Amino acid sequence: MSNNSTTSRRSWLKQGALFAGGLMSAPALMSKVQAMPAFGMTPYQGSYHLKEYHIAPPDFSKIKVRLLANENPYGPSPKAIQAIAESASKGNRYVYSSSRQMEEMLAEREGVKPENILLAPGSTDILEKTAIVQCMNGGNVISAEPAYMSLVKTSQAVGATWKNIPLKADYAHDLDAMASAVDSDTKLVYICNPNNPTGTITPSEDIMKFSRKVADKVPVFIDEAYIELAMDPKVTSAVGLVQEGKDVIIARTFSKLHGMAGLRIGYMVAQPERVQSIKDMVRTEMGISVTSMEGAMASLADTEFQEKTKTLNQECREYVMGELKSQGFEPYPSYTSFILFPIDMPTEEFMTAMVNKGIGIRTYDIFDKPHCRVSMGTMDEVKQFTEALVQVHDKGTVQAGGK
Known part of the structure; x- marks a missing residue:
């Protein structure tokens, strides 16, 4: 990956994902909600800004690394x-x-x-x-x-x-x-x-x-x-x-x-x-x-199994966080068995490209900004994910005209 593509991607992500908008609600509500929203969402709209894409059943045959659901790869005990x-x-x-x-x-x-x-x-x-x-x-x-x-x-x-x-x-x-x-x-x-x-x-x-x-x-x-x-x-x-x-x-x-x-x-x-x-x-x-x-x-x-799961999950989470940042992404802080981060490709296009490489992930549009959510697998599985991510996003950046 070139330095230019990494820099341009980081710039795009910062512009598109963080602090994306202000409050546009009724005056009566403005006095109640003081904090700037994280994703530019507007309170009390009563509609879903978060759109989820599920992988169609035929695609499951292509998936070799299942990181599309927040499952424990080591269990049951x-x-x-x-x-x-x-x-x-x-x-x-x-x-x-x-x-x-x-x-x-x-x-x-x-x-x-x-x-x-x-x-x-x-x-x-x-x-x-x-x-x-x-x-x-x-x-x-x-x-x-x-x-x-x-x-x-x-x-x-x-x-x-x-x-x-x-x-x-x-x-x-x-x-x-x-x-x-x-x-x-x-x-x-x-x-x-x-x-x-x-x-x-x-x-x-x-x-x-x-x-x-x-x-x-x-x-x-x-x-x-x-x-x-x-x-x-x-x-x-x-x-x-x-x-x-x-x-x-x-x-x-x-x-x-x-x-x-x-x-x-x-x-x-x-x-x-x-x-x-x-x-x-x-x-x-x-x-x-x-x-x-x-x-x-x-x-x-x-309890031995529980502690092992916690430790391995944290190790994978820290590894993926580090890899995402090194590739120019801006992942949100995670305290779970998954990581959410904004991407610069349409969600369905990104999901399909990853599935074609054998990696199952989940994608969302949050306030019209594309995101990927990757669940933690074993260390070998998350390494396969980060390797595929480099290839998919290098290709996607070129196709998108150098965003």
């Missing part, structure tokens, strides 16, 4: 696999006894009571069912934008509206603006920390302060799917708020650290009345297989 195999003989029985055992294990781990725990087939299931329970009679939901959209989309599907509050210039949640947005129709405030798809964080201390104030008015849902991979003292679980008796809902998953994405298991920690409000409608544990349940309990006990 050997102990989990053994427990899953041994529990297969229990497949003729329902999960009643296993679920009670796991609720007790998680309650002890989180410092709460079993009635504060709700098991489910993955944390997305918890997001969606909470949205249905809270929003089936309308109202509004407040979240950052961009954010993980399952809860928002489900809320809208059952009749709620969405108040989108852009991330701040440092990519943290604009908690002051979110607090100001709460009104008598607000049914839920949603915070994803670390955030997906940006990979960025909001300091836990700020979230705790925000929740202690706001949760007296409306439930605060804190999605901690990636928190165990953050490895930063500024990011700690907010589960202590539940211990304090606050109306806060914490969602956790076994899909990331524990490498059980395909086995589908997660849990919620909340006040007993919030747990019961979902149980009154559905029995979430009935969607979990006994093998997944037994595997999850074994994985919880395998």
